[in-house]
Amino acid sequence: MYQDIQEILISEEEIEAKAAELGKAIAIDYKDLNPLCVCVLKGAVPFMADLIRKCEIPLEVDFMAVSSYGNSTKSSGVVRIIKDLEASVENRHVLIIEDIIDSGLTLSYLIDLLKGRKAASVKVVTMLNKPARRTVDLKPDYCGFDIPDAFVVGYGLDYAEKYRNLPYIGVLKEEVYCS
Ligand code: XMP
Numbered sequence: 700m701y702q703d704i705q706e707i708l709i710s711e712e713e714i715e716a717k718a719a720e721l722g723k724a725i726a727i728d729y730k731d732l733n734p735l736c737v738c739v740l741k742g743a744v745p746f747m748a749d750l751i752r753k754c755e756i757p758l759e760v761d762f763m764a765v766s767s768y769g770n771s772t773k774s775s776g777v778v779r780i781i782k783d784l785e786a787s788v789e790n791r792h793v794l795i796i797e798d799i800i801d802s803g804l805t806l807s808y809l810i811d812l813l814k815g816r817k818a819a820s821v822k823v824v825t826m827l828n829k830p831a832r833r834t835v836d837l838k839p840d841y842c843g844f845d846i847p848d849a850f851v852v853g854y855g856l857d858y859a860e861k862y863r864n865l866p867y868i869g870v871l872k873e874e875v876y877c878s
Pocket residue numbers: 742767768774797798799800801802803804805806849850851852856857858
């Protein structure tokens with residue numbers, strides 16, 4: 700697993716500090732709002748776990764799974780709901796928790812969906828952002844790191860379901876997905 704990583708882009712320590720910083724900022728902004736935190740499966744699970752423990756206000760969590768990628772490294776632009784929320788978002792302040800925003804297609808679809816279900820507000824926190832690859836106009840409300848256009852894995856992010864358990868975020872060697 701470790702030998703497939705070309706370079707460590709963001710270390711475990713940097714991730715931990717950033718998750719704490721974002722959690723504290725969100726706690727201030729969402730004080731008394733009892734936000735519904737929507738974790739986008741599967742990639743955002745480690746980030747959600749770190750973030751909410753630094754967000755010391757009453758909040759709720761729910762999960763959603765959507766697919767836009769399959770096992771490829773390029774977005775298909777097609778978003779499919781694989782698992783829907785259990786909670787109603789009506790009149791709730793919703794905070795979507797994402798691992799990475801790439802083209803932005805997945806998130807813009809989710810935001811429209813939750814607004815259509817009459818959420819009181821819909822905002823986005825993402826650990827990683829690849830602004831260079833955006834095809835829709837979308838800016839995260841809270842963002843950990845802007846990263847260059849490279850395929851990254853670790854801290855929840857996968858290639859063909861592997862590498863999610865790496866504690867850091869690393870660039871995958873091209874030969875791993877080009878072979
Ligand atoms: P879009 O293009 O809709 O894509 O913003 C968001 C989803 O695509 C996946 N994604 C990645 N997964 N390394 C990954 O492991 C990457 O570099 C990468 N870029 C995009 C991810 O699932 C994200 O939620």
